[in-house]
Amino acid sequence: MLDKLEMFIALAREGHFGRAAERMNIAQPTLSAGIKQLEEQLGVQLVYRGSRFGGLTPEGQTALTWAKRITGDARQLRDEMRMSRTGLAGEVRLAVIPTAQSWAGHLCTVFAARHPNVRFRILSRNSREILQLMDDFEADAGISYLDNEPLGRVDTAELYEESYMLVCAKSSEFAGRDSVDWSALSGVQLALLTPDMQNRRIINRLFIKNGVRPSTCIESNSVIALVASVIQAQCVTVLPGDLARFLAAGKEIALVPLQGAGRYHKVGLILPHRDPRTPVLEALLKEARKLPPI
CATH class of the missing domain: 3.40.190.290 (D-Maltodextrin-Binding Protein; domain 2)
Structure with missing residues:
Protein backbone atom coordinates (compact mmCIF):
# COMPACT_ATOMS: atom_id res chain seq x y z
CA MET A 1 0.00 0.00 0.00
CA LEU A 2 2.92 2.37 0.63
CA ASP A 3 3.55 2.95 -3.07
CA LYS A 4 -0.12 3.79 -3.61
CA LEU A 5 -0.08 6.26 -0.72
CA GLU A 6 2.90 7.98 -2.35
CA MET A 7 0.96 8.15 -5.64
CA PHE A 8 -1.99 9.67 -3.78
CA ILE A 9 0.23 12.29 -2.11
CA ALA A 10 1.77 13.19 -5.48
CA LEU A 11 -1.68 13.59 -7.03
CA ALA A 12 -2.89 15.80 -4.18
CA ARG A 13 0.25 17.94 -4.48
CA GLU A 14 0.17 18.34 -8.26
CA GLY A 15 -3.61 18.49 -8.73
CA HIS A 16 -3.20 16.79 -12.10
CA PHE A 17 -2.90 13.12 -13.04
CA GLY A 18 -0.33 13.67 -15.76
CA ARG A 19 1.99 15.84 -13.66
CA ALA A 20 1.66 13.48 -10.69
CA ALA A 21 2.60 10.52 -12.88
CA GLU A 22 5.59 12.45 -14.21
CA ARG A 23 6.66 13.31 -10.66
CA MET A 24 6.47 9.63 -9.72
CA ASN A 25 8.25 8.63 -12.95
CA ILE A 26 5.43 6.25 -13.92
CA ALA A 27 2.84 6.11 -16.68
CA GLN A 28 -0.44 7.95 -16.09
CA PRO A 29 -2.57 4.76 -16.39
CA THR A 30 -0.38 3.18 -13.70
CA LEU A 31 -1.02 6.08 -11.36
CA SER A 32 -4.77 6.10 -12.07
CA ALA A 33 -4.95 2.37 -11.41
CA GLY A 34 -2.98 2.79 -8.18
CA ILE A 35 -5.36 5.46 -6.89
CA LYS A 36 -8.35 3.28 -7.79
CA GLN A 37 -6.83 0.30 -5.97
CA LEU A 38 -6.18 2.46 -2.91
CA GLU A 39 -9.82 3.56 -2.89
CA GLU A 40 -10.92 -0.07 -3.10
CA GLN A 41 -8.63 -1.05 -0.23
CA LEU A 42 -9.91 1.80 1.97
CA GLY A 43 -13.52 1.40 0.89
CA VAL A 44 -14.04 5.12 0.14
CA GLN A 45 -13.79 7.51 -2.78
CA LEU A 46 -10.71 9.71 -2.39
CA VAL A 47 -10.78 11.76 -5.58
CA TYR A 48 -13.49 13.56 -7.52
CA ARG A 49 -13.19 12.53 -11.16
CA GLY A 50 -14.56 14.05 -14.33
CA SER A 51 -12.78 14.86 -17.53
CA ARG A 52 -9.89 15.83 -15.27
CA PHE A 53 -8.83 15.79 -11.59
CA GLY A 54 -11.61 17.43 -9.56
CA GLY A 55 -9.98 17.61 -6.13
CA LEU A 56 -10.13 15.45 -3.02
CA THR A 57 -13.30 14.26 -1.36
CA PRO A 58 -13.70 14.91 2.40
CA GLU A 59 -12.53 11.32 2.95
CA GLY A 60 -9.60 12.07 0.66
CA GLN A 61 -8.58 15.07 2.76
CA THR A 62 -8.54 12.89 5.88
CA ALA A 63 -6.67 10.14 4.07
CA LEU A 64 -4.06 12.63 2.85
CA THR A 65 -3.12 13.53 6.44
CA TRP A 66 -2.70 9.86 7.29
CA ALA A 67 -0.82 9.15 4.06
CA LYS A 68 1.77 11.83 4.82
CA ARG A 69 2.19 10.53 8.35
CA ILE A 70 2.51 6.89 7.27
CA THR A 71 5.01 7.58 4.48
CA GLY A 72 7.02 9.80 6.83
CA ASP A 73 7.13 7.03 9.45
CA ALA A 74 8.13 4.50 6.78
CA ARG A 75 11.00 6.75 5.69
CA GLN A 76 12.12 7.05 9.30
CA LEU A 77 12.01 3.26 9.70
CA ARG A 78 14.17 2.80 6.60
CA ASP A 79 16.69 5.33 7.90
CA GLU A 80 16.96 3.63 11.29
CA MET A 81 17.36 0.17 9.77
CA ARG A 82 19.98 1.49 7.35
CA MET A 83 21.92 3.00 10.26
CA SER A 84 22.07 -0.38 12.00
CA ARG A 85 23.91 -1.73 8.93
CA THR A 86 25.97 1.13 7.53
CA GLY A 87 25.91 4.00 10.03
CA LEU A 88 24.29 7.34 9.25
CA ALA A 89 23.04 7.41 5.67
CA GLY A 90 20.19 8.69 3.54
CA GLU A 91 18.89 12.04 2.31
CA VAL A 92 17.98 15.13 4.33
CA ARG A 93 15.56 17.58 2.69
CA LEU A 94 16.53 20.97 4.10
CA ALA A 95 14.29 23.99 3.37
CA VAL A 96 16.15 27.28 3.84
CA ILE A 97 15.25 30.97 3.77
CA PRO A 98 17.14 32.73 0.93
CA THR A 99 19.25 34.86 3.28
CA ALA A 100 20.65 31.76 5.05
CA GLN A 101 21.85 29.88 1.98
CA SER A 102 25.55 30.31 2.77
CA TRP A 103 24.98 28.93 6.28
CA ALA A 104 23.05 26.00 4.84
CA GLY A 105 26.02 25.13 2.67
CA HIS A 106 28.33 25.47 5.66
CA LEU A 107 26.23 23.17 7.87
CA CYS A 108 25.77 20.54 5.15
CA THR A 109 29.45 20.53 4.22
CA VAL A 110 30.62 20.10 7.82
CA PHE A 111 28.04 17.38 8.49
CA ALA A 112 28.74 15.48 5.25
CA ALA A 113 32.47 15.48 5.99
CA ARG A 114 31.73 13.49 9.15
CA HIS A 115 28.95 11.39 7.64
CA PRO A 116 29.77 10.86 3.94
CA ASN A 117 26.79 8.58 3.35
CA VAL A 118 24.32 11.37 4.10
CA ARG A 119 23.33 13.58 1.20
CA PHE A 120 21.36 16.84 1.28
CA ARG A 121 18.70 18.40 -0.90
CA ILE A 122 18.58 22.14 -0.16
CA LEU A 123 15.36 23.95 -1.08
CA SER A 124 15.06 27.76 -1.07
CA ARG A 125 11.72 28.72 0.51
CA ASN A 126 10.24 31.51 2.59
CA SER A 127 9.73 30.96 6.31
CA ARG A 128 6.02 30.15 6.08
CA GLU A 129 6.58 27.63 3.31
CA ILE A 130 9.29 25.95 5.40
CA LEU A 131 6.88 25.31 8.26
CA GLN A 132 4.23 24.00 5.86
CA LEU A 133 6.73 21.68 4.16
CA MET A 134 7.72 20.22 7.51
CA ASP A 135 4.08 19.78 8.55
CA ASP A 136 3.42 17.99 5.25
CA PHE A 137 6.48 15.71 5.69
CA GLU A 138 7.96 17.21 2.51
CA ALA A 139 10.98 18.69 4.31
CA ASP A 140 12.90 17.07 7.15
CA ALA A 141 14.31 20.28 8.61
CA GLY A 142 14.66 23.96 7.90
CA ILE A 143 16.82 27.01 8.51
CA SER A 144 14.77 30.06 9.41
CA TYR A 145 14.28 32.86 11.93
CA LEU A 146 13.90 31.67 15.51
CA ASP A 147 12.59 34.69 17.40
CA ASN A 148 10.51 36.85 15.09
CA GLU A 149 7.31 35.05 14.03
CA PRO A 150 5.62 31.99 15.62
CA LEU A 151 7.23 28.65 14.77
CA GLY A 152 4.85 26.22 16.45
CA ARG A 153 6.14 23.02 18.03
CA VAL A 154 9.71 22.66 16.81
CA ASP A 155 13.18 21.99 18.16
CA THR A 156 15.86 24.55 17.34
CA ALA A 157 19.59 25.21 17.26
CA GLU A 158 20.75 28.79 16.86
CA LEU A 159 23.33 29.29 14.09
CA TYR A 160 23.89 33.05 14.07
CA GLU A 161 22.37 36.46 14.76
CA GLU A 162 21.50 38.48 11.70
CA SER A 163 23.05 41.92 11.34
CA TYR A 264 18.62 41.87 15.18
CA HIS A 265 17.14 38.39 14.92
CA LYS A 266 18.42 34.88 15.49
CA VAL A 267 18.52 32.35 12.65
CA GLY A 268 18.91 28.63 13.15
CA LEU A 269 18.04 25.06 12.37
CA ILE A 270 14.46 24.00 13.04
CA LEU A 271 13.12 20.46 13.18
CA PRO A 272 9.60 19.17 13.76
CA HIS A 273 9.17 18.09 17.39
CA ARG A 274 8.72 14.37 16.85
CA ASP A 275 9.57 11.46 19.09
CA PRO A 276 11.49 9.46 18.16
CA ARG A 277 13.63 11.57 15.84
CA THR A 278 15.63 9.82 13.11
CA PRO A 279 19.31 9.23 13.94
CA VAL A 280 20.33 11.46 11.03
CA LEU A 281 18.23 14.39 12.22
CA GLU A 282 19.36 13.90 15.82
CA ALA A 283 22.98 14.07 14.66
CA LEU A 284 22.22 17.11 12.49
CA LEU A 285 20.71 18.95 15.45
CA LYS A 286 23.77 18.22 17.59
CA GLU A 287 26.09 19.37 14.78
CA ALA A 288 24.17 22.61 14.35
CA ARG A 289 24.48 23.39 18.05
CA LYS A 290 28.27 23.27 17.86
CA LEU A 291 28.78 24.58 14.32
CA PRO A 292 31.78 26.91 13.99
CA PRO A 293 31.17 30.35 12.44
CA ILE A 294 31.69 30.95 8.74
Missing part, protein backbone atom coordinates in the same frame (compact mmCIF):
# COMPACT_ATOMS: atom_id res chain seq x y z
CA TYR A 164 22.67 44.09 8.26
CA MET A 165 24.91 45.63 5.64
CA LEU A 166 24.21 48.22 3.01
CA VAL A 167 25.35 46.69 -0.28
CA CYS A 168 26.25 49.26 -2.92
CA ALA A 169 28.47 49.74 -5.95
CA LYS A 170 31.96 51.03 -5.24
CA SER A 171 31.01 54.18 -7.14
CA SER A 172 28.12 54.85 -4.72
CA GLU A 173 28.09 57.88 -2.43
CA PHE A 174 27.90 55.43 0.51
CA ALA A 175 31.01 53.42 -0.44
CA GLY A 176 34.01 53.97 1.82
CA ARG A 177 32.05 55.09 4.86
CA ASP A 178 32.61 53.38 8.20
CA SER A 179 28.86 53.06 8.68
CA VAL A 180 25.55 54.39 7.42
CA ASP A 181 22.48 55.28 9.48
CA TRP A 182 19.27 53.61 8.41
CA SER A 183 17.71 57.06 8.23
CA ALA A 184 20.05 57.94 5.33
CA LEU A 185 18.17 55.46 3.10
CA SER A 186 15.04 57.62 2.75
CA GLY A 187 14.51 58.35 -0.94
CA VAL A 188 17.38 56.09 -2.04
CA GLN A 189 16.57 53.62 -4.82
CA LEU A 190 16.41 50.17 -3.19
CA ALA A 191 16.37 46.57 -4.41
CA LEU A 192 14.71 44.37 -1.78
CA LEU A 193 13.34 40.91 -1.26
CA THR A 194 9.63 40.41 -1.93
CA PRO A 195 7.11 41.01 0.91
CA ASP A 196 6.43 37.28 1.34
CA MET A 197 9.95 36.93 2.72
CA GLN A 198 10.33 37.30 6.49
CA ASN A 199 13.59 39.18 5.96
CA ARG A 200 11.66 41.85 4.06
CA ARG A 201 9.11 42.13 6.85
CA ILE A 202 11.97 42.62 9.33
CA ILE A 203 13.61 45.23 7.09
CA ASN A 204 10.29 47.05 6.73
CA ARG A 205 9.97 47.29 10.50
CA LEU A 206 13.52 48.63 10.75
CA PHE A 207 12.64 51.26 8.14
CA ILE A 208 9.65 52.34 10.23
CA LYS A 209 11.66 52.46 13.47
CA ASN A 210 14.31 54.61 11.83
CA GLY A 211 11.90 56.92 10.01
CA VAL A 212 12.86 55.68 6.57
CA ARG A 213 10.49 56.22 3.66
CA PRO A 214 11.80 53.54 1.28
CA SER A 215 11.80 53.96 -2.48
CA THR A 216 11.83 50.41 -3.86
CA CYS A 217 12.69 50.05 -7.54
CA ILE A 218 13.25 46.28 -7.65
CA GLU A 219 11.72 43.39 -5.70
CA SER A 220 12.82 39.78 -6.09
CA ASN A 221 12.78 36.51 -4.15
CA SER A 222 16.38 35.98 -5.31
CA VAL A 223 19.28 37.63 -3.53
CA ILE A 224 21.36 37.06 -6.69
CA ALA A 225 19.01 39.37 -8.59
CA LEU A 226 19.38 42.02 -5.90
CA VAL A 227 23.17 41.94 -6.02
CA ALA A 228 23.16 41.97 -9.83
CA SER A 229 21.06 45.15 -9.70
CA VAL A 230 23.55 46.76 -7.31
CA ILE A 231 26.48 45.98 -9.61
CA GLN A 232 24.82 48.07 -12.31
CA ALA A 233 25.01 51.01 -9.84
CA GLN A 234 21.30 51.78 -10.27
CA CYS A 235 20.31 51.01 -6.67
CA VAL A 236 21.49 49.65 -3.32
CA THR A 237 20.24 46.76 -1.21
CA VAL A 238 20.25 45.61 2.41
CA LEU A 239 21.41 42.08 3.22
CA PRO A 240 22.55 40.12 6.28
CA GLY A 241 26.27 40.61 6.85
CA ASP A 242 27.40 36.99 6.32
CA LEU A 243 25.51 36.64 3.06
CA ALA A 244 26.60 40.07 1.84
CA ARG A 245 30.28 39.23 2.39
CA PHE A 246 29.85 35.91 0.57
CA LEU A 247 28.13 37.46 -2.46
CA ALA A 248 30.42 40.50 -2.69
CA ALA A 249 33.64 38.49 -2.98
CA GLY A 250 35.47 39.42 -6.18
CA LYS A 251 32.84 41.96 -7.28
CA GLU A 252 32.85 45.74 -7.60
CA ILE A 253 30.68 46.04 -4.50
CA ALA A 254 31.12 47.91 -1.23
CA LEU A 255 29.67 46.74 2.11
CA VAL A 256 28.82 49.30 4.77
CA PRO A 257 27.42 48.43 8.25
CA LEU A 258 23.99 49.88 9.00
CA GLN A 259 23.37 51.53 12.36
CA GLY A 260 20.26 52.77 14.10
CA ALA A 261 17.21 51.67 16.07
CA GLY A 262 15.99 48.09 16.13
CA ARG A 263 17.21 44.70 17.24
Whole structure:
Protein backbone atom coordinates (compact mmCIF):
# COMPACT_ATOMS: atom_id res chain seq x y z
CA MET A 1 0.00 0.00 0.00
CA LEU A 2 2.92 2.37 0.63
CA ASP A 3 3.55 2.95 -3.07
CA LYS A 4 -0.12 3.79 -3.61
CA LEU A 5 -0.08 6.26 -0.72
CA GLU A 6 2.90 7.98 -2.35
CA MET A 7 0.96 8.15 -5.64
CA PHE A 8 -1.99 9.67 -3.78
CA ILE A 9 0.23 12.29 -2.11
CA ALA A 10 1.77 13.19 -5.48
CA LEU A 11 -1.68 13.59 -7.03
CA ALA A 12 -2.89 15.80 -4.18
CA ARG A 13 0.25 17.94 -4.48
CA GLU A 14 0.17 18.34 -8.26
CA GLY A 15 -3.61 18.49 -8.73
CA HIS A 16 -3.20 16.79 -12.10
CA PHE A 17 -2.90 13.12 -13.04
CA GLY A 18 -0.33 13.67 -15.76
CA ARG A 19 1.99 15.84 -13.66
CA ALA A 20 1.66 13.48 -10.69
CA ALA A 21 2.60 10.52 -12.88
CA GLU A 22 5.59 12.45 -14.21
CA ARG A 23 6.66 13.31 -10.66
CA MET A 24 6.47 9.63 -9.72
CA ASN A 25 8.25 8.63 -12.95
CA ILE A 26 5.43 6.25 -13.92
CA ALA A 27 2.84 6.11 -16.68
CA GLN A 28 -0.44 7.95 -16.09
CA PRO A 29 -2.57 4.76 -16.39
CA THR A 30 -0.38 3.18 -13.70
CA LEU A 31 -1.02 6.08 -11.36
CA SER A 32 -4.77 6.10 -12.07
CA ALA A 33 -4.95 2.37 -11.41
CA GLY A 34 -2.98 2.79 -8.18
CA ILE A 35 -5.36 5.46 -6.89
CA LYS A 36 -8.35 3.28 -7.79
CA GLN A 37 -6.83 0.30 -5.97
CA LEU A 38 -6.18 2.46 -2.91
CA GLU A 39 -9.82 3.56 -2.89
CA GLU A 40 -10.92 -0.07 -3.10
CA GLN A 41 -8.63 -1.05 -0.23
CA LEU A 42 -9.91 1.80 1.97
CA GLY A 43 -13.52 1.40 0.89
CA VAL A 44 -14.04 5.12 0.14
CA GLN A 45 -13.79 7.51 -2.78
CA LEU A 46 -10.71 9.71 -2.39
CA VAL A 47 -10.78 11.76 -5.58
CA TYR A 48 -13.49 13.56 -7.52
CA ARG A 49 -13.19 12.53 -11.16
CA GLY A 50 -14.56 14.05 -14.33
CA SER A 51 -12.78 14.86 -17.53
CA ARG A 52 -9.89 15.83 -15.27
CA PHE A 53 -8.83 15.79 -11.59
CA GLY A 54 -11.61 17.43 -9.56
CA GLY A 55 -9.98 17.61 -6.13
CA LEU A 56 -10.13 15.45 -3.02
CA THR A 57 -13.30 14.26 -1.36
CA PRO A 58 -13.70 14.91 2.40
CA GLU A 59 -12.53 11.32 2.95
CA GLY A 60 -9.60 12.07 0.66
CA GLN A 61 -8.58 15.07 2.76
CA THR A 62 -8.54 12.89 5.88
CA ALA A 63 -6.67 10.14 4.07
CA LEU A 64 -4.06 12.63 2.85
CA THR A 65 -3.12 13.53 6.44
CA TRP A 66 -2.70 9.86 7.29
CA ALA A 67 -0.82 9.15 4.06
CA LYS A 68 1.77 11.83 4.82
CA ARG A 69 2.19 10.53 8.35
CA ILE A 70 2.51 6.89 7.27
CA THR A 71 5.01 7.58 4.48
CA GLY A 72 7.02 9.80 6.83
CA ASP A 73 7.13 7.03 9.45
CA ALA A 74 8.13 4.50 6.78
CA ARG A 75 11.00 6.75 5.69
CA GLN A 76 12.12 7.05 9.30
CA LEU A 77 12.01 3.26 9.70
CA ARG A 78 14.17 2.80 6.60
CA ASP A 79 16.69 5.33 7.90
CA GLU A 80 16.96 3.63 11.29
CA MET A 81 17.36 0.17 9.77
CA ARG A 82 19.98 1.49 7.35
CA MET A 83 21.92 3.00 10.26
CA SER A 84 22.07 -0.38 12.00
CA ARG A 85 23.91 -1.73 8.93
CA THR A 86 25.97 1.13 7.53
CA GLY A 87 25.91 4.00 10.03
CA LEU A 88 24.29 7.34 9.25
CA ALA A 89 23.04 7.41 5.67
CA GLY A 90 20.19 8.69 3.54
CA GLU A 91 18.89 12.04 2.31
CA VAL A 92 17.98 15.13 4.33
CA ARG A 93 15.56 17.58 2.69
CA LEU A 94 16.53 20.97 4.10
CA ALA A 95 14.29 23.99 3.37
CA VAL A 96 16.15 27.28 3.84
CA ILE A 97 15.25 30.97 3.77
CA PRO A 98 17.14 32.73 0.93
CA THR A 99 19.25 34.86 3.28
CA ALA A 100 20.65 31.76 5.05
CA GLN A 101 21.85 29.88 1.98
CA SER A 102 25.55 30.31 2.77
CA TRP A 103 24.98 28.93 6.28
CA ALA A 104 23.05 26.00 4.84
CA GLY A 105 26.02 25.13 2.67
CA HIS A 106 28.33 25.47 5.66
CA LEU A 107 26.23 23.17 7.87
CA CYS A 108 25.77 20.54 5.15
CA THR A 109 29.45 20.53 4.22
CA VAL A 110 30.62 20.10 7.82
CA PHE A 111 28.04 17.38 8.49
CA ALA A 112 28.74 15.48 5.25
CA ALA A 113 32.47 15.48 5.99
CA ARG A 114 31.73 13.49 9.15
CA HIS A 115 28.95 11.39 7.64
CA PRO A 116 29.77 10.86 3.94
CA ASN A 117 26.79 8.58 3.35
CA VAL A 118 24.32 11.37 4.10
CA ARG A 119 23.33 13.58 1.20
CA PHE A 120 21.36 16.84 1.28
CA ARG A 121 18.70 18.40 -0.90
CA ILE A 122 18.58 22.14 -0.16
CA LEU A 123 15.36 23.95 -1.08
CA SER A 124 15.06 27.76 -1.07
CA ARG A 125 11.72 28.72 0.51
CA ASN A 126 10.24 31.51 2.59
CA SER A 127 9.73 30.96 6.31
CA ARG A 128 6.02 30.15 6.08
CA GLU A 129 6.58 27.63 3.31
CA ILE A 130 9.29 25.95 5.40
CA LEU A 131 6.88 25.31 8.26
CA GLN A 132 4.23 24.00 5.86
CA LEU A 133 6.73 21.68 4.16
CA MET A 134 7.72 20.22 7.51
CA ASP A 135 4.08 19.78 8.55
CA ASP A 136 3.42 17.99 5.25
CA PHE A 137 6.48 15.71 5.69
CA GLU A 138 7.96 17.21 2.51
CA ALA A 139 10.98 18.69 4.31
CA ASP A 140 12.90 17.07 7.15
CA ALA A 141 14.31 20.28 8.61
CA GLY A 142 14.66 23.96 7.90
CA ILE A 143 16.82 27.01 8.51
CA SER A 144 14.77 30.06 9.41
CA TYR A 145 14.28 32.86 11.93
CA LEU A 146 13.90 31.67 15.51
CA ASP A 147 12.59 34.69 17.40
CA ASN A 148 10.51 36.85 15.09
CA GLU A 149 7.31 35.05 14.03
CA PRO A 150 5.62 31.99 15.62
CA LEU A 151 7.23 28.65 14.77
CA GLY A 152 4.85 26.22 16.45
CA ARG A 153 6.14 23.02 18.03
CA VAL A 154 9.71 22.66 16.81
CA ASP A 155 13.18 21.99 18.16
CA THR A 156 15.86 24.55 17.34
CA ALA A 157 19.59 25.21 17.26
CA GLU A 158 20.75 28.79 16.86
CA LEU A 159 23.33 29.29 14.09
CA TYR A 160 23.89 33.05 14.07
CA GLU A 161 22.37 36.46 14.76
CA GLU A 162 21.50 38.48 11.70
CA SER A 163 23.05 41.92 11.34
CA TYR A 164 22.67 44.09 8.26
CA MET A 165 24.91 45.63 5.64
CA LEU A 166 24.21 48.22 3.01
CA VAL A 167 25.35 46.69 -0.28
CA CYS A 168 26.25 49.26 -2.92
CA ALA A 169 28.47 49.74 -5.95
CA LYS A 170 31.96 51.03 -5.24
CA SER A 171 31.01 54.18 -7.14
CA SER A 172 28.12 54.85 -4.72
CA GLU A 173 28.09 57.88 -2.43
CA PHE A 174 27.90 55.43 0.51
CA ALA A 175 31.01 53.42 -0.44
CA GLY A 176 34.01 53.97 1.82
CA ARG A 177 32.05 55.09 4.86
CA ASP A 178 32.61 53.38 8.20
CA SER A 179 28.86 53.06 8.68
CA VAL A 180 25.55 54.39 7.42
CA ASP A 181 22.48 55.28 9.48
CA TRP A 182 19.27 53.61 8.41
CA SER A 183 17.71 57.06 8.23
CA ALA A 184 20.05 57.94 5.33
CA LEU A 185 18.17 55.46 3.10
CA SER A 186 15.04 57.62 2.75
CA GLY A 187 14.51 58.35 -0.94
CA VAL A 188 17.38 56.09 -2.04
CA GLN A 189 16.57 53.62 -4.82
CA LEU A 190 16.41 50.17 -3.19
CA ALA A 191 16.37 46.57 -4.41
CA LEU A 192 14.71 44.37 -1.78
CA LEU A 193 13.34 40.91 -1.26
CA THR A 194 9.63 40.41 -1.93
CA PRO A 195 7.11 41.01 0.91
CA ASP A 196 6.43 37.28 1.34
CA MET A 197 9.95 36.93 2.72
CA GLN A 198 10.33 37.30 6.49
CA ASN A 199 13.59 39.18 5.96
CA ARG A 200 11.66 41.85 4.06
CA ARG A 201 9.11 42.13 6.85
CA ILE A 202 11.97 42.62 9.33
CA ILE A 203 13.61 45.23 7.09
CA ASN A 204 10.29 47.05 6.73
CA ARG A 205 9.97 47.29 10.50
CA LEU A 206 13.52 48.63 10.75
CA PHE A 207 12.64 51.26 8.14
CA ILE A 208 9.65 52.34 10.23
CA LYS A 209 11.66 52.46 13.47
CA ASN A 210 14.31 54.61 11.83
CA GLY A 211 11.90 56.92 10.01
CA VAL A 212 12.86 55.68 6.57
CA ARG A 213 10.49 56.22 3.66
CA PRO A 214 11.80 53.54 1.28
CA SER A 215 11.80 53.96 -2.48
CA THR A 216 11.83 50.41 -3.86
CA CYS A 217 12.69 50.05 -7.54
CA ILE A 218 13.25 46.28 -7.65
CA GLU A 219 11.72 43.39 -5.70
CA SER A 220 12.82 39.78 -6.09
CA ASN A 221 12.78 36.51 -4.15
CA SER A 222 16.38 35.98 -5.31
CA VAL A 223 19.28 37.63 -3.53
CA ILE A 224 21.36 37.06 -6.69
CA ALA A 225 19.01 39.37 -8.59
CA LEU A 226 19.38 42.02 -5.90
CA VAL A 227 23.17 41.94 -6.02
CA ALA A 228 23.16 41.97 -9.83
CA SER A 229 21.06 45.15 -9.70
CA VAL A 230 23.55 46.76 -7.31
CA ILE A 231 26.48 45.98 -9.61
CA GLN A 232 24.82 48.07 -12.31
CA ALA A 233 25.01 51.01 -9.84
CA GLN A 234 21.30 51.78 -10.27
CA CYS A 235 20.31 51.01 -6.67
CA VAL A 236 21.49 49.65 -3.32
CA THR A 237 20.24 46.76 -1.21
CA VAL A 238 20.25 45.61 2.41
CA LEU A 239 21.41 42.08 3.22
CA PRO A 240 22.55 40.12 6.28
CA GLY A 241 26.27 40.61 6.85
CA ASP A 242 27.40 36.99 6.32
CA LEU A 243 25.51 36.64 3.06
CA ALA A 244 26.60 40.07 1.84
CA ARG A 245 30.28 39.23 2.39
CA PHE A 246 29.85 35.91 0.57
CA LEU A 247 28.13 37.46 -2.46
CA ALA A 248 30.42 40.50 -2.69
CA ALA A 249 33.64 38.49 -2.98
CA GLY A 250 35.47 39.42 -6.18
CA LYS A 251 32.84 41.96 -7.28
CA GLU A 252 32.85 45.74 -7.60
CA ILE A 253 30.68 46.04 -4.50
CA ALA A 254 31.12 47.91 -1.23
CA LEU A 255 29.67 46.74 2.11
CA VAL A 256 28.82 49.30 4.77
CA PRO A 257 27.42 48.43 8.25
CA LEU A 258 23.99 49.88 9.00
CA GLN A 259 23.37 51.53 12.36
CA GLY A 260 20.26 52.77 14.10
CA ALA A 261 17.21 51.67 16.07
CA GLY A 262 15.99 48.09 16.13
CA ARG A 263 17.21 44.70 17.24
CA TYR A 264 18.62 41.87 15.18
CA HIS A 265 17.14 38.39 14.92
CA LYS A 266 18.42 34.88 15.49
CA VAL A 267 18.52 32.35 12.65
CA GLY A 268 18.91 28.63 13.15
CA LEU A 269 18.04 25.06 12.37
CA ILE A 270 14.46 24.00 13.04
CA LEU A 271 13.12 20.46 13.18
CA PRO A 272 9.60 19.17 13.76
CA HIS A 273 9.17 18.09 17.39
CA ARG A 274 8.72 14.37 16.85
CA ASP A 275 9.57 11.46 19.09
CA PRO A 276 11.49 9.46 18.16
CA ARG A 277 13.63 11.57 15.84
CA THR A 278 15.63 9.82 13.11
CA PRO A 279 19.31 9.23 13.94
CA VAL A 280 20.33 11.46 11.03
CA LEU A 281 18.23 14.39 12.22
CA GLU A 282 19.36 13.90 15.82
CA ALA A 283 22.98 14.07 14.66
CA LEU A 284 22.22 17.11 12.49
CA LEU A 285 20.71 18.95 15.45
CA LYS A 286 23.77 18.22 17.59
CA GLU A 287 26.09 19.37 14.78
CA ALA A 288 24.17 22.61 14.35
CA ARG A 289 24.48 23.39 18.05
CA LYS A 290 28.27 23.27 17.86
CA LEU A 291 28.78 24.58 14.32
CA PRO A 292 31.78 26.91 13.99
CA PRO A 293 31.17 30.35 12.44
CA ILE A 294 31.69 30.95 8.74
